[in-house]
Amino acid sequence: MRTTAIVLIALLLSAPSAFAKVKVVATLPWIGSIADEIGKEQVEIATLVKPNQDPHRVEARPSMILATRKADILMYNGLDLEIGYLPVLIESSRNPGIQPGKPGNFDCSHFVTALEKPVSVDRSMGDVHPLGNPHFHFSPARILSVAEGMAGALSVLDPSHADAYKTNLEAFREKVRAKQKEWSALPTKGRRFVAYHKLFEYLAADFGFTITAYVEPKPGIPPSAAYIERLIGTIRESRPNGILTTPIYGRKEVDFLAGKTGVRGIVIPHDVGATPGAQNWFTFMDQALSALVK
Amino acid sequence: MKIRCLLVLLFSATLVSSSFGEDVESRLKTLEDTTAKVTGLFGGSAMTNPYLSLIVNTFFYHSGLSQSELDSRTIPGFTNVPPGTRKGFNLESAELFLFAPVDPYLNLYANIPVTEEGVELEEAYFVTSSLPAGLQVKGGKFKSGFGRINGQHPHAWDFVDAPLNYRAFMGAEGMGGEKGIQVTWLPELPIYLQLGIEALQGENDLLFGPDAKDGPHAFTFFVKASVDFGDSSTVLFGPSYVAGKADISTIADGTTFRGDTDLFGFELVYKWKPSRGRGFVLQSEYLYRKQAGDLRTGDPADPASTLESLKRAQDGIYVQGLYQMDRWRIGARYDVLDPFKKDFILSGTQQDLGKQPWRATGALEFNPSEFTRVRLQYTRDESSRDGKADNELYLQMLLGIGAHAAHSF
Numbered sequence: 001m002r003t004t005a006i007v008l009i010a011l012l013l014s015a016p017s018a019f020a021k022v023k024v025v026a027t028l029p030w031i032g033s034i035a036d037e038i039g040k041e042q043v044e045i046a047t048l049v050k051p052n053q054d055p056h057r058v059e060a061r062p063s064m065i066l067a068t069r070k071a072d073i074l075m076y077n078g079l080d081l082e083i084g085y086l087p088v089l090i091e092s093s094r095n096p097g098i099q100p101g102k103p104g105n106f107d108c109s110h111f112v113t114a115l116e117k118p119v120s121v122d123r124s125m126g127d128v129h130p131l132g133n134p135h136f137h138f139s140p141a142r143i144l145s146v147a148e149g150m151a152g153a154l155s156v157l158d159p160s161h162a163d164a165y166k167t168n169l170e171a172f173r174e175k176v177r178a179k180q181k182e183w184s185a186l187p188t189k190g191r192r193f194v195a196y197h198k199l200f201e202y203l204a205a206d207f208g209f210t211i212t213a214y215v216e217p218k219p220g221i222p223p224s225a226a227y228i229e230r231l232i233g234t235i236r237e238s239r240p241n242g243i244l245t246t247p248i249y250g251r252k253e254v255d256f257l258a259g260k261t262g263v264r265g266i267v268i269p270h271d272v273g274a275t276p277g278a279q280n281w282f283t284f285m286d287q288a289l290s291a292l293v294k
Numbered sequence: 295m296k297i298r299c300l301l302v303l304l305f306s307a308t309l310v311s312s313s314f315g316e317d318v319e320s321r322l323k324t325l326e327d328t329t330a331k332v333t334g335l336f337g338g339s340a341m342t343n344p345y346l347s348l349i350v351n352t353f354f355y356h357s358g359l360s361q362s363e364l365d366s367r368t369i370p371g372f373t374n375v376p377p378g379t380r381k382g383f384n385l386e387s388a389e390l391f392l393f394a395p396v397d398p399y400l401n402l403y404a405n406i407p408v409t410e411e412g413v414e415l416e417e418a419y420f421v422t423s424s425l426p427a428g429l430q431v432k433g434g435k436f437k438s439g440f441g442r443i444n445g446q447h448p449h450a451w452d453f454v455d456a457p458l459n460y461r462a463f464m465g466a467e468g469m470g471g472e473k474g475i476q477v478t479w480l481p482e483l484p485i486y487l488q489l490g491i492e493a494l495q496g497e498n499d500l501l502f503g504p505d506a507k508d509g510p511h512a513f514t515f516f517v518k519a520s521v522d523f524g525d526s527s528t529v530l531f532g533p534s535y536v537a538g539k540a541d542i543s544t545i546a547d548g549t550t551f552r553g554d555t556d557l558f559g560f561e562l563v564y565k566w567k568p569s570r571g572r573g574f575v576l577q578s579e580y581l582y583r584k585q586a587g588d589l590r591t592g593d594p595a596d597p598a599s600t601l602e603s604l605k606r607a608q609d610g611i612y613v614q615g616l617y618q619m620d621r622w623r624i625g626a627r628y629d630v631l632d633p634f635k636k637d638f639i640l641s642g643t644q645q646d647l648g649k650q651p652w653r654a655t656g657a658l659e660f661n662p663s664e665f666t667r668v669r670l671q672y673t674r675d676e677s678s679r680d681g682k683a684d685n686e687l688y689l690q691m692l693l694g695i696g697a698h699a700a701h702s703f
Binding site: 057094100127221 | 521620
């Protein structure tokens with residue numbers, strides 16, 4: 001009797017069996033999309049942040065705590081992007097498997113080299129990320145590294161399906177390579193843009209265009225009327241190929257600047273699902289890049 | 295994080311000044327890489343330093359009453375403790391927060407508000423991170439999970455001051471840090487449901503009194519449930535209960551009360567966040583407090599002092615709403631005592647304590663960044679029953695530096 005109880009409790013508390021799907025909790029939609037490419041039918045994905053939310057300003061909802069409580073692996077962007085809610089989620093989840101240092105704690109940024117890592121930083125500079133620009137999901141090479149990391153992490157948690165993860169990774173790698181050729185053929189090189197927020201630096205670095213100015217005077221600080229006035233002058237003078245922004249913020253300012261200067265305002269999805277049709281990471285990148293050269 | 299950066303900067307500066315001709319750039323790069331590699335849960339930092347942050351809470355206060363009237367302003371039948379605010383400039387506190395993981399099993403937090411009166415240890419507690427089955431244990435000195443505002447630090451409140459029912463039943467800062475132990479459980483259910491129990495020393499001046507009984511004598515139980523409605527709406531609600539022994543002198547000047555305290559609470563929060571810059575929060579808490587025991591008027595050592603039986607069964611509620619539009623936020627709050635129950639039975643006789651205490655508050659906030667808040671608040675205060683009504687004005691500034699502490703819901 002007693003042994004049965006102990007066995008039952010042990011079963012209840014034990015890690016997922018070989019038959020159960022690996023429960024992945026992804027903070028951002030793009031992470032969920034890559035996890036889906038690598039995990040396919042072996043995983044069950046819950047994404048915490050909705051595509052219409054600003055990833056910088058997410059509030060921890062109790063339902064997010066509940067999702068992380070049930071997670072086998074928590075996958076997050078890193079580079080402090082989730083600093084406002086993730087530490088409290090991890091602690092409140094009461095889930096030993098996803099604590100820092102555990103195989104169920106997967107920081108995507110550990111697999112990439114960050115751009116714009118400041119040598120010195122303080123908050124007078126605005127919302128600068130001290131560990132570097134965190135928006136690396138626009139970089140195909142970096143996404144491939146993240147995907148490799150994911151395949152490794154999933155194989156550790158779920159060794160019985162390691163071969164499946166490897167196969168999925170190979171398929172993903174091929175797909176990225178094919179797409180990469182298509183994307184590199186787009187005439188993005190040498191173009192110049194103005195951007196609302198420091199969001200497109202990886203896109204610029206990988207696809208050979210430059211961002212000459214920002215609508216935000218400092219990251220996270222909205223522009224004043226006087227600053228916009230000055231920017232109108234700069235844009236009229238330098239005639240960039242477009243002013244970049246996202247569907248969820250900076251629209252008003254960019255529409256105004258576009259109207260004043262005649263330079264095209266370009267809406268780029270900031271994440272998977274942010275615009276209709278950008279339902280996975282590939283279509284998201286398709287939309288972002290084709291918008292640049294339209 | 296910041297301290298680390300500063301250290302790196304200082305160190306780099308020394309390098310630059312002391313080693314001309316060397317490849318400073320590459321050495322800087324190496325330094326930068328080595329520091330950046332050591333990243334932790336709360337952001338990039340080294341293990342030698344806990345995460346540190348300092349929050350300064352300062353405000354200007356004006357009232358229609360004189361300072362001496364303010365200093366003797368009580369809520370008759372509830373508390374004789376005045377709000378303690380000075381007309382003119384006030385420095386509420388500079389709150390120092392320290393936190394870090396202790397080891398793979400525990401996280402440690404400390405909250406040390408520094409005021410002009412001195413340094414307090416408001417909180418110092420551990421939280422387990424690796425217990426199985428959704429269990430978590432918190433121990434040390436911490437803010438109780440009873441109710442909603444109780445667990446928040448004053449800088450995170452939506453108004454300068456706590457609502458009337460908190461002031462009347464727990465004091466101007468809520469129950470405050472209590473020594474004890476807490477166990478919470480988050481079962482794996484389709485909805486969020488957290489259950490918690492606590493054993494506390496029980497030292498709150500209004501509920502228990504520091505010398506009430508051999509501790510621990512205060513016990514709490516609380517439930518918090520939450521459901522989402524679509525992508526933008528969340529509701530959180532649940533009851534709380536605390537019971538303990540009372541030995542207090544906060545009912546009226548020159549009195550001491552000995553007996554038992556029961557405090558019931560119910561919290562309800564609705565949050566609507568349709569888009570980036572916009573949001574609405576509706577929040578309410580109902581509190582009902584029962585106390586039964588003996589009230590002594592006069593010095594207990596004095597044989598002329600009188601002893602009467604006292605039964606108090608009183609309640610209070612606040613309702614507040616806040617609407618956010620980009621960097622601006624406006625809020626309104628109504629708080630009232632005795633809405634449903636106003637028993638104050640002294641020696642078997644219900645006492646007539648006068649008019650019902652209530653307040654109405656409006657606030658306007660500007661948040662230039664995530665780390666600064668400027669708040670203008672007006673309160674119409676009719677909390678002192680038949681005493682004078684008051685008009686109060688606050689201009690508050692809250693500033694935070696250091697590590698970015700994540701906020702709970």
